[in-house]
Amino acid sequence: MNSVLVTGAAGRVGTAVTDHLEGEYSFTALDREPAPDIESVTADITDSDAITPAFDGQDAVVHLAGEPSTEASWDAVLQNNIVGMYNCLEAARNAEVESFVFASSNHVVGMYEDEFAPDLYEPGFGLVVDHTAPPRPDSFYGTSKLFGEAMGRQYVETFEYPKRFYALRIGSVRSPRYDHPFGDAERGVDDGRYTRDSAEYDATVTRMRATWHSRRDLAHQVDRCLRDDSVEFDIFYGVSDNPTRWFDVEHARATIGYRPKDSADDWSGPPERSG
Amino acid sequence: MNSVLVTGAAGRVGTAVTDHLEGEYSFTALDREPAPDIESVTADITDSDAITPAFDGQDAVVHLAGEPSTEASWDAVLQNNIVGMYNCLEAARNAEVESFVFASSNHVVGMYEDEFAPDLYEPGFGLVVDHTAPPRPDSFYGTSKLFGEAMGRQYVETFEYPKRFYALRIGSVRSPRYDHPFGDAERGVDDGRYTRDSAEYDATVTRMRATWHSRRDLAHQVDRCLRDDSVEFDIFYGVSDNPTRWFDVEHARATIGYRPKDSADDWSGPPERSG
Numbered sequence: 001m002n003s004v005l006v007t008g009a010a011g012r013v014g015t016a017v018t019d020h021l022e023g024e025y026s027f028t029a030l031d032r033e034p035a036p037d038i039e040s041v042t043a044d045i046t047d048s049d050a051i052t053p054a055f056d057g058q059d060a061v062v063h064l065a066g067e068p069s070t071e072a073s074w075d076a077v078l079q080n081n082i083v084g085m086y087n088c089l090e091a092a093r094n095a096e097v098e099s100f101v102f103a104s105s106n107h108v109v110g111m112y113e114d115e116f117a118p119d120l121y122e123p124g125f126g127l128v129v130d131h132t133a134p135p136r137p138d139s140f141y142g143t144s145k146l147f148g149e150a151m152g153r154q155y156v157e158t159f160e161y162p163k164r165f166y167a168l169r170i171g172s173v174r175s176p177r178y179d180h181p182f183g184d185a186e187r188g189v190d191d192g193r194y195t196r197d198s199a200e201y202d203a204t205v206t207r208m209r210a211t212w213h214s215r216r217d218l219a220h221q222v223d224r225c226l227r228d229d230s231v232e233f234d235i236f237y238g239v240s241d242n243p244t245r246w247f248d249v250e251h252a253r254a255t256i257g258y259r260p261k262d263s264a265d266d267w268s269g270p271p272e273r274s275g
Numbered sequence: 276m277n278s279v280l281v282t283g284a285a286g287r288v289g290t291a292v293t294d295h296l297e298g299e300y301s302f303t304a305l306d307r308e309p310a311p312d313i314e315s316v317t318a319d320i321t322d323s324d325a326i327t328p329a330f331d332g333q334d335a336v337v338h339l340a341g342e343p344s345t346e347a348s349w350d351a352v353l354q355n356n357i358v359g360m361y362n363c364l365e366a367a368r369n370a371e372v373e374s375f376v377f378a379s380s381n382h383v384v385g386m387y388e389d390e391f392a393p394d395l396y397e398p399g400f401g402l403v404v405d406h407t408a409p410p411r412p413d414s415f416y417g418t419s420k421l422f423g424e425a426m427g428r429q430y431v432e433t434f435e436y437p438k439r440f441y442a443l444r445i446g447s448v449r450s451p452r453y454d455h456p457f458g459d460a461e462r463g464v465d466d467g468r469y470t471r472d473s474a475e476y477d478a479t480v481t482r483m484r485a486t487w488h489s490r491r492d493l494a495h496q497v498d499r500c501l502r503d504d505s506v507e508f509d510i511f512y513g514v515s516d517n518p519t520r521w522f523d524v525e526h527a528r529a530t531i532g533y534r535p536k537d538s539a540d541d542w543s544g545p546p547e548r549s550g
Contacts, residue, residue, distance in 0.1 A: 143426050
């Protein structure tokens with residue numbers, strides 16, 4: 001069984017990976033807090049010395065740790081997503097890790113959405129943003145994710161390790177409680193920010209119906225990367241098979257065999273609440 | 276006359292700009308050392324507070340300062356080309372500077388050369404790398420220049436200023452003494468690294484016949500950017516009209532009217548030495 005280090009394993013995306021791929025890989029978690037039920041190394045990716053030992057003996061790294069917000073300051077992004085990215089790539093290189101899967105983001109191309117929303121969310125609008133689209137980051141966060149992709153390509157092309165780098169421009173992954181296209185909107189209701197009878201609720205659902213990446217589809221996509229042995233560097237969009245998505249998934253389908261099982265159209269309304 | 280702040284003005288590229296465009300703009304130099312014959316602010320771009328006043332009242336910034344070597348360490352690149360880029364863009368934004376011309380580099384796409392050299396240098400090889408080519412940085416330096424392009428696009432698209440950003444992927448600009456396709460090779464002779472009858476000399480000339488950007492062509496390209504008022508963000512290759520170049524200049528010609536006057540074919544051998 002392959003050994004896989006998951007940085008940011010305690011987070012939303014990390015738990016999707018380890019929950020759905022349990023038993024398929026020997027996971028080690030690297031996070032600032034311990035991940036439940038997984039061998040965990042507690043360290044911060046901005047601390048190069050602290051994280052280095054965790055990379056020894058790993059076959060692959062799934063690098064999810066970092067500043068996750070488009071609202072984040074430059075300083076937060078600089079430390080966590082730029083210095084942290086270098087630290088993780090350098091540790092992977094020195095430990096001779098074969099594969100590096102990187103949580104990039106749809107915000108690398110976020111200004112397409114900014115320019116064309118809300119028309120973009122209409123079925124049949126026709127824009128398809130794929131891996132060849134010129135990047136248009138919408139934030140320091142988006143710029144930092146593009147930096148991470150570029151540095152990944154630099155590493156696989158100029159150093160001996162890692163040998164393979166997969167940049168996943170992930171859409172919207174939610175916690176288990178909100179893992180459906182109504183998730184963000186329901187969370188707004190739960191947080192008391194608005195009611196179900198509000199324009200905010202509807203707008204949030206409309207966006208999530210396009211960008212939702214279900215937890216099992218995300219884990220499947222990571223699994224396809226971990227099983228691949230042909231890619232040196234590539235970029236894939238991480239999104240479920242939602243009819244109104246504007247992100248291409250054909251390239252991921254053709255290259256790594258990504259086959260999403262979920263679609264926003266499977267949901268006509270939010271799930272019944274249990275409590 | 277428009278006011279233009281030139282960072283790195285004392286350097287090889289900076290002096291090409293100010294020498295050839297003297298009298299066309301009101302230049303201010305920002306460099307760690309004073310630039311000859313130009314109003315100079317002596318400051319380091321890694322020091323945000325020190326550089327900020329120099330941006331006040333400028334119509335445009337030509338940002339050339341930074342770590343210039345593909346051999347540079349990550350730490351040098353991080354401070355000078357990543358933190359320094361942010362500092363300059365943020366200062367330009369706060370000072371409401373309209374245009375930002377950025378010295379990017381051919382090393383953003385350097386791995387195309389690495390993959391195809393030396394066949395690439397043959398006339399008729401046929402590879403044309405243009406502004407739409409997927410980036411393939413060859414070094415921390417190359418990755419940092421791609422970062423700078425991305426952050427420039429982020430700024431013009433998400434903030435009010437700067438309004439225009441021009442990324443120039445510059446080829447090989449030399450000092451006045453070596454401003455010809457034999458320049459790098461002659462410098463190697465002058466430095467005692469090899470003789471004119473060596474494979475190193477020939478290889479250096481072969482590369483420079485493709486990548487040479489003459490000082491007046493570079494200055495003309497910067498001038499075309501400074502006079503433009505239509506571009507929001509774009510990428511142009513900075514190279515003279517050399518027959519064996521693999522960088523596209525048609526996009527620069529069509530978009531900003533770049534018309535290089537020099538060509539490596541104007542030189543069959545190095546110039547006579549005066550001293």
